[in-house]
Amino acid sequence: MVTVDTAERATETRPRRRRGIRQTRGYRVFQVVNAIVLTLVVLVTLYPFVNIVARSMSEEAYIIAGQVNLVPRGFNLDTYRLVMSDSMFWTNYRNTVVYTVAATVISIVMTTCYAYVLSKKHLKGRSALVGIAVFTMFFSGGLIPNYVLVTSLGLKNSVWAIALPNAINVFNLLVMKAFFESLPVELEEAAAVDGLNTYGILLRIVLPLSKAIVATMVLFYAVAFWNSWFAAFLYMDRQELWPVTVYLRNLIAGATGAENVGAIAEANEVQAEATLKAVTIVLTTLPILLVYPFVQRYFVRGIMLGAVKG
Amino acid sequence: MSRRPWRRVATAAAALLAATSIAACSDDPSDAQDLSENRVGAMAEYAAGTQFKATEPLSFSVLYNNHPNYPLKNDWLFWSELTSRTNVTLDPVAVPLSDYNQKRSLLIGAGDAPLLIPKTYPPDVNTFVSSGAILPVSDYLDLMPNLKDKIEKWNLKPEIDTLRQEDGKFYLLPGLHEKPWHDYSLAVRTDIMQELNLEVPKTWDDLYTVLKAMKAKYPDVYPFSDRWSQPNPAGNLLNLLAVSYGLEGAGWNFQHVSWDPEAKKFEYTGATEKYKQMLQYLNKLVAEKLLDPESFTQTDDVARQKLANGKSFVISANAQAVVNDYRPDLARNANAKIAKIPLPVGPAGEINPASRLENGMMISSKARDSKNFVAMMQFVDWLWYSDAGQEFAKWGVEGTTFTKDAAGKHTLAPDVNVIGLNPDAPKHLQKDFGFYNGVFAYGGTPELVQAFFSPEEQEFQQVMNARTPKLPPPPYPLRDEEREQVSLWETPLRDHVYQATLQFILGQRDFAQWDAYLAELKSKNMDAYMETVTKAYDRYQQANG
DSSP: OOOOOHHHHHHHHHHHHHHHSOOOHHHHHHHHHHHHHHHHHHHHHHHHHHHHHHHHTSOHHHHHTTOOSSSOSSOOOHHHHHHHTOHHHHHHHHHHHHHHHHHHHHHHHHHHHHHHHHTOTTOTTHHHHHHHHHHHHHOOOOHHHHHHHHHHTTOTTSTHHHHTTTSOOHHHHHHHHHHHHHSOHHHHHHHHHTTOOHHHIIIIIIHHHTHHHHHHHHHHHHHHHHHOOHHHHHHOOSGGGOOHHHHHHHHHHHHHTTTOTTOOOOGGGOOOHHHHHHHHHHHHHHHHHHHHHHHHTTOOTTTTTTSSOO | OOHHHHHHHHHHHHHHHHHHHGGGOOOOHHHHHOOGGGOTTOOSSOOTTOOOOOSSOEEEEEEEEEOTTSOOOTTOHHHHHHHHHHSEEEEEEEEEGGGHHHHHHHHHHTTOOOSEEEEEOGGGGHHHHTTTOBOOGGGGGGGOHHHHHHHHHTTOHHHHHTTOOTTSOOOOEEEEBSSOOOOOEEEEEHHHHHHTTOOOOOBHHHHHHHHHHHHHHOTTSOSBOOOOOSSSTTHHHHHHHHHHTTOSOOGGGOOSEEEETTTTEEEEGGGSHHHHHHHHHHHHHHHTTOBOGGGGTOOHHHHHHHHHTTSOSEEEEOHHIIIIIIHHHTTTSTTOOEEEEOOOBBTTBSEEOOOSEEEEEEEBGGGGGSTTHHHHHHHHIIIIISHHHHHHHHHOOBTTTEEEOTTOOEEEOTTEESTTSSTTOSEETTTTTOOSOTTTOOOBOHHHHTTTOOHHHHHHHHHHHTSEEOOOOOOOOOOHHHHHHHHHHHHHHHHHHHHHHHHHHTTSSOGGGHHHHHHHHHHTTHHHHHHHHHHHHHHHHHHHO
């Protein structure tokens, strides 16, 4: 076996090592300082989240008065109820999930294929292929030509309009290519000697070793597609096709009321703007936040350690 | 936010498209008038007051501004009743309200726009005109008897003339008001005024007295702390003052030029003596600590926070802000009362500065080639400009959503709610029926416009309607190359006016330096700017008398 799950071994060996090496005083001081600093970092980064959650459950008046910090004041879930009672909200939420999953799968497949090919130094015309990709990083066709292209390909009002034009993110592509290049050539040579063809090498050797980068890419792509609204806004002409980001963005615009002049909303259903913003943030970030812990275990460095002897 | 670059790209592409499509367009007026090929479905005898009904079922695409408070539904009574009355089905392309303008630019630029493009404000048209993608609707007014009738009856010609482009045509079918409708003013804590025995300020000088009295009683507060300062300082306050001093506008309604009716010429707004006087007024408020200097930079939330916490008593307002923002914000203070006061009067006298033109509709020039073109224009004329169409769009169907008494007074049906008029009613005029929809219902007679206003707001409107409507400035349509040149001068000029405005108000610059400021404006091409405007004005006068 060439692959070894070093992540597991690392957790096994750590306590043993700690027992073996005596900690110096300086090291202990370092640990304490480290703990304090990191705790502060955690608090600082956590505070905005907690604050947003608290705001989302507070009364507008307290938010405007600047009295909401960590605990909701004037606790109520009216805004949640208001947003979630609309069936269009759920339709659009489902769209977001569908678009994100479909677009992420497509992106991962395309990016992996392109990056793997580019990582092969013996490939003829490799630099031209890299050049084509990098070119699109700096020059784009522009909004209207893109729109005309997508429309005349008949992609409008379908998930393909969102998934295909953005399938390959060049930055992600380059990161992935660098990762593949760092894989030891010997592994693939050994696999070839054992009789695997190119696809076998990619699917059975390279990809299992690349869980870390694939997980990272899934996360990058999924977050990007989850948050994106612009493509859907451009190419979707019916509200039942919009993702939830467009829905909520529109909701906030309606509550801000620039277009509303004279139309005074009913007092009993005033969509409290400050609360609404917080609710929006909570509802859109929550699912993607929940994905993080599951993906995180793949972010393990040094996965290649000991795979090759030589 | 990455919205601006997109927009710029869109405009540039639209301009490019213009260059290519202009060759295809014919400027021959006789060609524009031959409509024999385009009469399919149209009524032969259609006049003001006639109920429009297409002679065969027709369908027109329309750009639809989807409002989150009443999201588009296909089963609205509005759609079905519209079809049964007019034989026309509208095919909406839904665009979220949040980014309506951007999508409109994109669709027009890409040549993919629906036939009807509503919710367009007059200045927005300018960017599209040269592209040839928009129909010069003024050529076809004869197809629109109701519109012509209203322009004549309500004396709207001066207003309509401001829409004209360099070719003397206009490209927007505006929403029309019989009376101007002005909404923005200041809101004042009336309980504090009562406590101090103060009258509602009528003029800006009265306001100064009121603020002074408030300051005397509450020395620790800035009695006036304003909002709407993002992205430009004191957007509303500067505009209110500018119109009160007889200028065209400032702040968020920044107008480079103002018309001086006495001298019969245009002048550069930021360089006028009137502008100086209004800055001196604001400078006095700031210097005596009556106006919070942070008013010019703070966000709306901070301004509302100060008002909510009793750190200020006066703030910019419209009817909606009073009801939706300030009253809920102040709800925890049982004594606090706040109300919008009539626009304070300045040296320009008792005027109503609101325009009688509303946002309106552009029509794609593709429509001209349709065999149903005439029917479409008649349909637009009926729905947006006839009394019956306006009543239908706003009130709905008699007997279902409203009733009418012998005197013609409308009453909402008891089981229908809108704006909290029947709070317990099971159905909603906008959400469940699709009427009183911003895409279809705006403008009209004061009775129609103010139908759903609260008594408080109707009172405000009564005061404002008693004032003289402000005449619009004469038109000075620019040629394409002039507009391009002028827009290059505009940004530096505007930035400098903003900067100096703040410096003068906040006392960082002495008014003794006013002449130096004027010289700076000159060095930024103010004179050339005015020359271009004056030339365009003279040209228009010569051509159109």
